[in-house]
Amino acid sequence: MDKKYLIMADDFTGSTDTGVQLAKRGIPVQVRLHDENGDYSSLVVDTESRNLSPKDARDKITRAVLQTNMKQFDYTIKKVDSTLRGNISDELNELNKLYESDVLIFAPSLPSIGRQVKDSVLTINGVKGLNTQFAKDPVKPLIDDNIFNILKNAFPGEKIGTFSLNEIRNTDLKFKVDTKFYAADSMNDLDLQLLVKKVLKSKLKVLWVGSSGIMDAILSIENPVVPALAIVGSVSEVTSRQVQFAKENNVKVISIPIYNVYKNESYSNYVEKAIDAMKSGQDVIVTSSATINRDELKYTQDKLKSDGLSIDEIGLIVQSILGGLGRRIIKRIKPSGLFITGGDTAKGFFDVIKANSVDIITEVATGTPMMRIKGGEYDDLRVITKAGAFGNDDLISFSFKKLKEVSK
Incomplete structure (x- = not known):
């Protein structure tokens, strides 16, 4: 009752x-x-x-x-x-x-x-x-x-x-x-x-x-609800603050060392960490370690450049790894909704899951639309996206709350 x-x-x-x-x-x-x-x-x-x-x-x-x-x-x-x-x-x-x-x-x-x-x-x-x-x-x-x-x-x-x-x-x-x-x-x-x-x-x-x-x-x-998931590809200082604010408010942040994952061709342990956190009721942010630590950005770029990759190719690798992680997580446990920072990251994820289109629902904050995926593997999943370098420190936390509201 x-x-x-x-x-x-x-x-x-x-x-x-x-x-x-x-x-x-x-x-x-x-x-x-x-x-x-x-x-x-x-x-x-x-x-x-x-x-x-x-x-x-x-x-x-x-x-x-x-x-x-x-x-x-x-x-x-x-x-x-x-x-x-x-x-x-x-x-x-x-x-x-x-x-x-x-x-x-x-x-x-x-x-x-x-x-x-x-x-x-x-x-x-x-x-x-x-x-x-x-x-x-x-x-x-x-x-x-x-x-x-x-x-x-x-x-x-x-x-x-x-x-x-x-x-x-x-x-x-x-x-x-x-x-x-x-x-x-x-x-x-x-x-x-x-x-x-x-x-x-x-x-x-x-x-x-x-x-x-x-x-x-x-x-x-x-009245607990299914946790939300974020894929954060932006390395801006604004995004870093937003991730830190969310972490201080009980969001599980899983930092991905992009170069190590690329070389080892495996991220299954990070998927398991995300699944465990969501099963315990925590919202989860999956992000590049460069978002958390600026030194990691140079390290990753230098290492991948030494392997003969261009900046554009490095960007595609980051998108592929974060998008693939998100897809694997959602396949195991469907979140109440998804938050994605970085336009390239969002497009990369939509390509990975073979979405046909997205219906725009509303704007939860300035420049931060909520939409619904149509077609593909995760039809009807609600998604909030934003570009990297703007928004209040609580924007990711606020967006998680909006994703978990009862769908009207």
């Missing part, structure tokens, strides 16, 4: 950007704008309380809870602003009185847009929250960037626990008998997923508090 989710958000955009995490996975969800009880598969309640006085915000929470049969949901998530604006302490205090949970987990980070928490302190694109423009908001400024302190203010006299990055990444989480409220660090998507996995192991009834990041992490555990 499918799990049912209740999200309580303090403004409309927060309601929709969290609810869309469900919709992307094909889970029906409604955003409730006015008081109304009923049965739902999943529900987002918009309390519109962020910019109210603390007392009015508490009243809104009480009214929302009384108008909702909370027992019908498997998960309850209190969505807060990822920059910690609003009446967070007051709303948590009120909701805690009304919702009978065993523990409250506060993990507000949203790493995909640079909102991270370390040692309980929120940073926004690497800058301490109180030193950003969000602390100068004329209506509801950020007044405390320490989530431990926010919980202290919400629950005076109560013991507050923390889950550090080290605990989340390397140990089992220990819940104390006399501690219900916990502030959790997270620097990337994997941290949030590990946090959710370890908390769920406890079998405790949880009130989750966070941004859309915690919703995405919960769904990654409860």
Whole structure:
């Protein structure tokens, strides 16, 4: 039986950007704008309380809870602003009185847009929250960037626990008998997923508090999708940063030493590494070692030139090796979609799989189209392509998420 989710958000955009995490996975969800009880598969309640006085915000929470049969949901998530604006302490205090949970987990980070928490302190694109423009908001400024302190203010006299990055990444989480409220660090998507996995192991009834990041992490555990695959042929510094960003967010990067593969005429061990990673649920990037290490580019070119090959021929070898690897991987395990960087690499791959054509579906980012392969070995596979030297650092990670959305 499918799990049912209740999200309580303090403004409309927060309601929709969290609810869309469900919709992307094909889970029906409604955003409730006015008081109304009923049965739902999943529900987002918009309390519109962020910019109210603390007392009015508490009243809104009480009214929302009384108008909702909370027992019908498997998960309850209190969505807060990822920059910690609003009446967070007051709303948590009120909701805690009304919702009978065993523990409250506060993990507000949203790493995909640079909102991270370390040692309980929120940073926004690497800058301490109180030193950003969000602390100068004329209506509801950020007044405390320490989530431990926010919980202290919400629950005076109560013991507050923390889950550090080290605990989340390397140990089992220990819940104390006399501690219900916990502030959790997270620097990337994997941290949030590990946090959710370890908390769920406890079998405790949880009130989750966070941004859309915690919703995405919960769904990654409860509604996993087939991983995506990337073939990265570009050696630009921009692409290198994009690969590194993806690696830091739990993407398996398989670096191919082109010259060694060319000389040995074998890449089966790299195929196996990719298959193993995808079977474990990881997205995979297959790339030339020259993308990761610029010194490898000169080494590869010099070695292949010494074998009498021209630059054009070297380019064709790289395309052939990466395209062949991609084909072998997809033959064994079909990904949710494919991302390819480098026009020559993309064309080389389409030739290898004997695609007849591609239908353009949409543009996921500037200069980054999504298309669907028609004909050939992998008919109907969705593919995102981009040229090498442009795009934000998170473009590959973002494209993977778009490929894994339920096909419309």
